[in-house]
Amino acid sequence: xxxxxxxxxxxxxxxxxxxxxxxxxxxxxxxxxxxxxxxxxxxxxxxxxxxxxxxxxxxxxxxxxxxxxxxxxxxxxxxxxxxxxxxxxxxxxxxxxxxxxxxxxxxxxxxxxxxxxxxxxxxxxxxxxxxxxxxxxxxxxxxxxxxxxxxxxxxxxxxxxxxxxxxxxxxxxxxxxxxxxxxxxxxxxxxxxxxxxxxxxxxxxxxxxxxxxxxxxxxxxxxxxxxxxxxxxxxxxxxxxxxxxxxxxxxxxxxxxxxxxxxxxxxxxxxxxxxxxxxxxxxxxxxxxxxxxxxxxxxxxxxxxxxxxxxxxxxxxxxxxxxxxxxxxxxxxxxxxxxxxxxxxxxxxxxxxxxxxxxxxxxxxxxxxxxxxxxxx
Amino acid sequence: xxxxxxxxxxxxxxxxxxxxxxxxxxxxxxxxxxxxxxxxxxxxxxxxxxxxxxxxxxxxxxxxxxxxxxxxxxxxxxxxxxxxxxxxxxxxxxxxxxxxxxxxxxxxxxxxxxxxxxxxxxxxxxxxxxxxxxxxxxxxxxxxxxxxxxxxxxxxxxxxxxxxxxxxxxxxxxxxxxxxxxxxxxxxxxxxxxxxxxxxxxxxxxxxxxxxxxxxxxxxxxxxxxxxxxxxxxxxxxx
Numbered sequence: 001x002x003x004x005x006x007x008x009x010x011x012x013x014x015x016x017x018x019x020x021x022x023x024x025x026x027x028x029x030x031x032x033x034x035x036x037x038x039x040x041x042x043x044x045x046x047x048x049x050x051x052x053x054x055x056x057x058x059x060x061x062x063x064x065x066x067x068x069x070x071x072x073x074x075x076x077x078x079x080x081x082x083x084x085x086x087x088x089x090x091x092x093x094x095x096x097x098x099x100x101x102x103x104x105x106x107x108x109x110x111x112x113x114x115x116x117x118x119x120x121x122x123x124x125x126x127x128x129x130x131x132x133x134x135x136x137x138x139x140x141x142x143x144x145x146x147x148x149x150x151x152x153x154x155x156x157x158x159x160x161x162x163x164x165x166x167x168x169x170x171x172x173x174x175x176x177x178x179x180x181x182x183x184x185x186x187x188x189x190x191x192x193x194x195x196x197x198x199x200x201x202x203x204x205x206x207x208x209x210x211x212x213x214x215x216x217x218x219x220x221x222x223x224x225x226x227x228x229x230x231x232x233x234x235x236x237x238x239x240x241x242x243x244x245x246x247x248x249x250x251x252x253x254x255x256x257x258x259x260x261x262x263x264x265x266x267x268x269x270x271x272x273x274x275x276x277x278x279x280x281x282x283x284x285x286x287x288x289x290x291x292x293x294x295x296x297x298x299x300x301x302x303x304x305x306x307x308x309x310x311x312x313x314x315x316x317x318x319x320x321x322x323x324x325x326x327x328x329x330x331x332x333x334x335x336x337x338x339x340x341x342x343x344x345x346x347x348x349x350x351x352x353x354x355x356x357x358x359x360x361x362x363x364x365x366x367x368x369x370x371x372x373x374x375x376x377x
Numbered sequence: 378x379x380x381x382x383x384x385x386x387x388x389x390x391x392x393x394x395x396x397x398x399x400x401x402x403x404x405x406x407x408x409x410x411x412x413x414x415x416x417x418x419x420x421x422x423x424x425x426x427x428x429x430x431x432x433x434x435x436x437x438x439x440x441x442x443x444x445x446x447x448x449x450x451x452x453x454x455x456x457x458x459x460x461x462x463x464x465x466x467x468x469x470x471x472x473x474x475x476x477x478x479x480x481x482x483x484x485x486x487x488x489x490x491x492x493x494x495x496x497x498x499x500x501x502x503x504x505x506x507x508x509x510x511x512x513x514x515x516x517x518x519x520x521x522x523x524x525x526x527x528x529x530x531x532x533x534x535x536x537x538x539x540x541x542x543x544x545x546x547x548x549x550x551x552x553x554x555x556x557x558x559x560x561x562x563x564x565x566x567x568x569x570x571x572x573x574x575x576x577x578x579x580x581x582x583x584x585x586x587x588x589x590x591x592x593x594x595x596x597x598x599x600x601x602x603x604x605x606x607x608x609x610x611x612x613x614x615x616x
Contacts, residue, residue, distance in 0.1 A: 001491060001498050003484075010486035010527070292482040295440065296543070297471025298499050372440045374482055375431065375555045 003302070004309035007286075018278060019314055023321025025274060026351065029267045030326045031333075033343050036260040038336035043169035043248040046110070047241070050091070050117045052214040053223040054079075055239040056230055062239070064093050064211035065169065066247045071236060073183075073208035076116075082229065084221025089116030090210035092182040095172055096152055100144060107142065107175045108168040109152065111182020117214050120176045126161035132178055137161040139173035152177070153185040169252050171335045183207050268350065276358035279311045283362035290366050291373035300367060307362045308355075315355035319348055385452050386413035387550050387583035388437055393446035395432055395606075406432040407443070408606045416550065416581040419574055419596070421588050424603035430587045431555070433603065437585060438474055438553050439466040450474075451550055471500050475544030477586075479556035481536040483528040489515060489539045490524045496546040514542040518572065534565035541572060545580070552576070554586035563592055570596040 008015045047065060055064070056071070056079055063069025073090055080088040092111035097104060112118030114129060120137050126146045129135045136157040138144040141164075148159045157177065166174040177185070187207040217223055223240040230238035239247070249257075283290070290303055323344055330337040395407040407429045414420050422430035435441035436448065439455065448456040450473055455462055463469050470476075483492045493511035498504060515521045518538040520531075528536055537557065544552055554573070558566035570593050577584050586597070594600065600612040 001487075001495055001504065003486075003495075006491070007486040288482065289484055292478070292484070294467065295438070295470065295476055296496055296499070297467050299467065302499065370440075372435050374476070374478060375435065375440075 002309070003306040004313065007306070008310065008313060015314070019317040020321060022271070022274060022278070022314060022318035023325065025267070025271050026319050026322030026347070027325045028322075029264060029271060030322055030339065030344070030347060031330075031337060032260055032264040032267060033347065034326060034330060034337035034339045035333070035335065036257060036264070037338035037340060037343065038333075039169070039253050039256055039260070040249055041338050042167050042171060042336055043253045044245055045166060046093070046108070046168050046174060047244050047248055049121045049166060050089070050112075050119070050214050051121070051216070052117050053217040053241050054085075054215040054226055054230075055241070055244050056213040056215065056236055057211070057239065059235050059237050061237060062247050062251070064091070065244075066252050069211050070209050071211075071213065073210050075210070075236065076113075076213045079213050079215050079230070082215075082226060084218050084226055086216045086218045086221075087117050088213055088215040089113045089118040090179055090213050091118040092179065092186055092211045093168075094182065094186045094211075095168070095170075096185065098150060098152055100142070100148075100150055105142065106172045107138075107152070108170075108172040109182055109185060110174055110176050111179040111186070111210075112176060113179045117216055120161070120163040120166065120174075122163055123161045124164050126159070128161055129176065129178060130160070133181060134158060135160045135178070137163055137176040139166040139175065140164045141167060142173040142175065144175075152181075155181065155184065157181070165336070167336065169248065179210070183209065268354070271351075272354045272358060275311065275315060275354055276361050278314060279307065279355075279359050279362040280365065282310065283307055283365050287365075287369055288374060290369045291371050294369065294371040295374045303366050304363050307366055308359045311355040311359035311362070312352065315351045316348075319351045323347075386415050386449075387451055388412070388414040388585065389447075389449035389452075390433070390437065391447040391449075393433070393436055393443045393448065395429075395436060395441065395444050405606050407436070409446070410603070410606075410608045412601055412608065412611075414583040414585055416583060417577045418598050419570075419577050419584045419586070420599045420601060421586050421594065421597040422601050422603060423588065423594075424609075427605075428603040429606040430603050432606075434553055434555060434585065434587050437551075438476065439463075439469055471496070472547060473549050473551055475547070475549040475552040477537075477540055477544045477552060477554035477557045479559045481528065481533075481540035481560075483531075483536060483540055483543070485528050488525050488527050489520065489531065489535075489542075492528070492539055493542045493546050496543055500547050511542070511546065514545055515539065518542050533561050534568060537561060537565070537569055538572065541569070541576070545576060548580065550580065550582045552582055552584045554584060554588075556588055556590070557586055558588065558590050558593055566590060566593055567596075 057063040057069035058071050061067045061069040076088050076090045090113055094109045096107050096109050129137055134155060134157050136159050138159050140162050144159050146159055149156050187209050227238035227240055230236055293303055327339060390412045393407055393410045397404045422433060424430045436443050443456055490508055490511045493514055494507040497507035497510055512524055515524050518541055520535050520538045523531060523535050558569055573584050576582055597614055602609045
């Protein structure tokens with residue numbers, strides 16, 4: 001006869017409510033882990049999208065994501081000629097605010113050369129950019145629809161394709177335009193500003209700049225060796241893909257990661273305290289029953305088993321409710337929430353550990369109960 | 378030989394003392410108490426509050442360590458020389474002693490059958506056999522029709538009869554009852570006492586009850602009056 005199960009069944013509504021309450025708490029913990037994972041994935045998405053091995057940026061910069069970088073547009077030709085480079089392309093990255101359907105919309109504009117690396121990794125609707133000017137591929141999270149026209153800077157673009165999961169580390173959805181359009185958007189100054197520069201004698205600054213040149217290597221080439229070669233050019237530096245990802249995860253999202261990590265730890269601690277209190281209170285409510293069990297001859301393991309099984313039941317059911325809830329609503333979050341199976345398993349193990357540890361308080365209280373408590377009023 | 382066995386007391390308490398604390402804070406709860414209870418005998422422990430009757434019941438129930446004296450249950454020594462002679466007192470209670478409580482103390486999350494069957498399962502009986510035996514006991518105590526009811530749905534008298542069934546589940550020959558009729562009205566108290574007497578006769582069991590309930594004094598074979606931890610007097614009755 002399983003006493004824990006019988007007790008749960010007898011007080012099922014109360015037990016279920018307890019599980020739901022705790023499940024919501026564990027759901028928040030899972031959401032925080034998912035948000036953190038999403039943050040890292042988002043931070044890496046744009047850097048991984050072109051699937052390249054090397055990033056060539058301005059000297060002494062950790063660009064183009066963690067720091068500003070501006071290099072001449074002809075750098076791509078120099079890089080493309082290096083031994084071991086299979087393909088190279090120029091790219092620009094810029095955050096732009098525009099208006100769409102009477103609402104402000106922040107976009108991460110990526111400029112790329114149509115036949116070279118740097119474009120959207122997948123097109124889920126519509127087509128790729130086919131013309132040299134005024135066409136755009138947008139991420140679905142922008143809310144922009146195929147065929148829409150949207151103004152960026154002084155030009156109006158037609159949305160010809162949609163991609164998905166392309167956001168920058170700040171969560172701004174990406175749009176892809178041709179390099180020429182992107183250069184105009186980023187490097188053209190307004191007519192009034194241009195007149196001021198001419199009056200100063202500074203002349204019109206060249207528009208042929210890019211933020212980075214990206215390169216795919218031949219299978220037998222080493223990105224590290226090539227990076228060393230590029231670094232010898234004083235005005236450039238090179239960052240391998242591995243280094244770029246390290247910069248993004250350890251530098252760009254590090255504070256957010258630590259903040260979320262701390263908050264998640266606090267939530268887990270609160271969950272542990274809540275589980276402990278629930279189990280302890282449940283045990284205290286059963287003091288007379290436990291005394292009776294001891295008096296009629298129940299072994300300690302029967303009593304301990306009842307408490308631990310109930311603690312584990314609460315933890316596992318609450319955990320299932322929490323994870324189920326987050327899986328159901330994760331796509332409604334404004335930023336990406338990534339629930340990885342290994343994270344779910346890890347949190348599950350932590351919950352089991354917390355339950356066993358927390359039931360210690362209840363077990364301690366139960367083992368201290370004097371059987372004589374059952375006698376008398 | 379048979380005659381000798383039949384007169385051997387089921388509970389034999391010899392010079393049992395129990396004190397709490399030492400020095401100026403010492404309280405003597407029991408002082409040199411000696412009683413015997415025979416099979417088929419229903420006895421009461423009476424006395425004012427603090428007289429030691431609950432302490433004596435706890436000692437006989439192997440819940441409380443005596444300070445001195447000897448205790449024999451079913452002819453076998455259990456406590457002597459200042460220590461218990463059995464290592465597993467809980468198992469001893471499970472096998473030899475049935476407890477009946479003032480407020481029945483049934484587990485609220487088990488129905489009547491399972492409350493009784495639990496004790497049998499704790500003793501190692503198979504679940505199905507335990508349930509069969511539990512139902513037999515409930516029928517014997519005339520609460521078989523309430524076998525699926527949970528304690529909260531039972532009347533006071535029904536709950537107490539289920540509690541008695543639980544106490545009898547492992548066929549103990551020693552039954553300790555703590556105020557068994559305190560929560561019942563006169564009519565139900567009488568029914569419960571009749572039941573206990575029938576059990577004592579049918580199973581040749583010794584029933585020891587602590588009670589303050591004057592209306593059932595005449596239902597006992599013997600009454601042990603305790604005062605200040607001492608056995609003040611013993612009254613033999615003819616119920």
